[in-house]
Amino acid sequence: MKYSSDKTDQSQLLGISRSNVYYQSRQESKDNTTKIMIEEALRYHPSYGHKRLAIHLGINKKRVLRVMKKYGIKPYRRRGRKPSKKTVGQADYPNLLIDTIPSYPNHIWASDFTYLWFQGSWLYVATIIDIFTRKIVGLSISRHHDRWLVVTALMSALQNHEHPKIIHSDHGSEYCSKDYQSVLTEVGITPSMAGKGCPWENGYQESFYSQWKIDFGDPNRFNSLGEITAQVYASIYYYNNLRIHTKIHMAPNALARHYDILRKGNLNAQSLS
Numbered sequence: 001m002k003y004s005s006d007k008t009d010q011s012q013l014l015g016i017s018r019s020n021v022y023y024q025s026r027q028e029s030k031d032n033t034t035k036i037m038i039e040e041a042l043r044y045h046p047s048y049g050h051k052r053l054a055i056h057l058g059i060n061k062k063r064v065l066r067v068m069k070k071y072g073i074k075p076y077r078r079r080g081r082k083p084s085k086k087t088v089g090q091a092d093y094p095n096l097l098i099d100t101i102p103s104y105p106n107h108i109w110a111s112d113f114t115y116l117w118f119q120g121s122w123l124y125v126a127t128i129i130d131i132f133t134r135k136i137v138g139l140s141i142s143r144h145h146d147r148w149l150v151v152t153a154l155m156s157a158l159q160n161h162e163h164p165k166i167i168h169s170d171h172g173s174e175y176c177s178k179d180y181q182s183v184l185t186e187v188g189i190t191p192s193m194a195g196k197g198c199p200w201e202n203g204y205q206e207s208f209y210s211q212w213k214i215d216f217g218d219p220n221r222f223n224s225l226g227e228i229t230a231q232v233y234a235s236i237y238y239y240n241n242l243r244i245h246t247k248i249h250m251a252p253n254a255l256a257r258h259y260d261i262l263r264k265g266n267l268n269a270q271s272l273s
Helices: 007-014 026-044 050-057 061-071 147-160 178-187 199-216 225-241 252-272
Strands: 108-118 121-130 135-142 166-169 190-193
Touching: 026 050, 026 061, 026 199, 050 061, 061 199, 108 135, 108 147, 108 199, 108 225, 121 147, 121 199, 121 225, 135 147, 135 225, 135 252, 147 178, 166 199, 178 190, 199 225, 225 252
Parallel strands: 108 166, 166 190
Antiparallel strands: 108 121, 121 135
16 A cells, blocks of 8 residues: 555544644644743742733633643642652753654653652652653652652663653752763753743643542552552553543553554655655
């Protein structure tokens, strides 16, 4: 069968909508511009919600709210007890996501970790998400939030996926550590970091965690560390392979497979030309 480079033919062949082939649409570019405006405003007014941001920016509040939900952007609020993230470190890099839109799978990853209160102490879960497909590509679990937690998540991602051009994180000491940064240097990945005190600039991970914790449920229903660890891995498998993501209208792994088929088709077409 002759390969067609036409996007309509490709989408029909794969059984997906044409809009998914053109993932980086004009709406995506418009939303990214709005995201940048919101993030810049929050640097000066970190407690502004979507209504105040809309007034400040002079745009519709529904649009602001939609974009904030899409990118997981939340105003700063003082919360109750939670483990602290140190922001002291040696590394300091600009936020490259401000002017870079993910264009294909494994173009840009984002890294972060969250915490579960389990049997009287914190259990930390570090993940790495591919921003384009929304797939969780790296995972690690530990009783400690240190550099090895995030390094292990990074190594698990590098072992099973093509290396990204950029990896994004906050300014936590774990990500500023020499061990973490040396791995990035060794494999040729460019670091990107959210502004200090600007957690909304890593909104992709924040958005994932907020829904994942709801789906995961009460951690203390498990009797042992082994049981909860197994369920964390099972829940990530479910998210990657079965749960429909509202942004991409399919499970993350399904989108990754579609683009892999398109990439291989393009390579075959080029070899025949």
